[in-house]
Amino acid sequence: MNQYPFRYKRSGTWSSSYLFHYQCAYEALADFEKIIQTLHEKERTLKKDNSEMEPEDLGPYITNQTYDLWHEAYKYYTMIQLFACMTIEAFLNNYGTRCLGEGYYKKNMERLGITEKLSIIIATCMRNFIDKDNPIKKKVRTLFANRNHLVHPKSREINIGKIHESIPISPKELKAKEIIKDMDYILSQFCKMDPDIKFNFEFKKP
Numbered sequence: 502m503n504q505y506p507f508r509y510k511r512s513g514t515w516s517s518s519y520l521f522h523y524q525c526a527y528e529a530l531a532d533f534e535k536i537i538q539t540l541h542e543k544e545r546t547l548k549k550d551n552s553e554m555e556p557e558d559l560g561p562y563i564t565n566q567t568y569d570l571w572h573e574a575y576k577y578y579t580m581i582q583l584f585a586c587m588t589i590e591a592f593l594n595n596y597g598t599r600c601l602g603e604g605y606y607k608k609n610m611e612r613l614g615i616t617e618k619l620s621i622i623i624a625t626c627m628r629n630f631i632d633k634d635n636p637i638k639k640k641v642r643t644l645f646a647n648r649n650h651l652v653h654p655k656s657r658e659i660n661i662g663k664i665h666e667s668i669p670i671s672p673k674e675l676k677a678k679e680i681i682k683d684m685d686y687i688l689s690q691f692c693k694m695d696p697d698i699k700f701n702f703e704f705k706k707p
Contacts, residue, residue, distance in 0.1 A: 506600040506626040509697040515599055519591035524707040526584035526681060533577035533677045540570045540672060574672030579651060581677050585684040586615075586648040589641065592688065592703075593618055596695075600626040615645045627694045637690050640683045 547563045554562065564571070597606045597618070610618060619641055623629050631638050685704075692700040 507602070509596060509599055509626075509695055511599065513599070515595060517591055517595035519588050519595055520704065522584045522588040522591055523684075523704050526581055526588060526684065527707050529577045529580040529584060530677055530681050533574060533581060533675075536570055536574045536577060537673055540567055540574065543567055543570065571669075571672055574675070575669070578672065578675050578677050581680050582644070582648055582651060585680050586644055588684060589644070589687055590615060590618075592691075593622055596626070596691075596698075597622050616642050623691075623694065629694055637687050640687050644680065644683060644687075 544563055544567060547566055548559065551559060551562065593615075594606075594611065597610055600622075601610070610621060613621065616638055619638060620631055623631055633639075688704060689700045692698040692703065
C-alpha cells in the first residue's frame, strides 16, 4: 500500500507550467513599468506644450492624447493579475499531484476552489492548518477575487449622477508591483512549510 503523502522531492518527472507563468508575470510587470514611464514623459510634454489651456480642458485633452498608453498599461496590468493567479494555482496543482499522486489529486482536489485547495493541501500534505485570517489565505482570496472579476466580466447600467464612478483610474495609480509582491509572498511562505522546496530554485525570475 502506498504511504501518502509522498515527499515533494520524490523520484519522478512531472510537467507543470508554473515557472512559465511566473516569468510571464514578471515580464508583464517590466512592460507595464516601461509604459508608465512613457506615460509620465508624454504627460509632462503635453502640459508644457499646452500650458495656455484651461485646467478643466487640459486634463481631458491629455487623457485623450495618451489613450493608447492607457490601453497598453491596462493590458499589461491585466496580464500581471492573470499570470500571478495562474502561477499560484499551477504550483498548488503540481505540489498536490506530486505529494498525493495524480489519480487521487485529480479525482478529489483538482476542481476545488482556490482557498479550499490551499487549505486542504497544507493540512493533508504538511500536517499544518491555516485559518481564514492567515496572511497567505487572505492574499490568495484577494488575488483570485480580482482575477474572477476580470474573467467573468459583467455589464451594468451607469447612474448618470454617479458617472465618475465608472471612469477608470489613471494607470499610474494601479498597484501592479503589489500583485507581484503578494504572489511572491504566497509562494515563498508556502515553500517555507516544506523543507523539500527551495523557493529560489523553483521560481527563477526572467
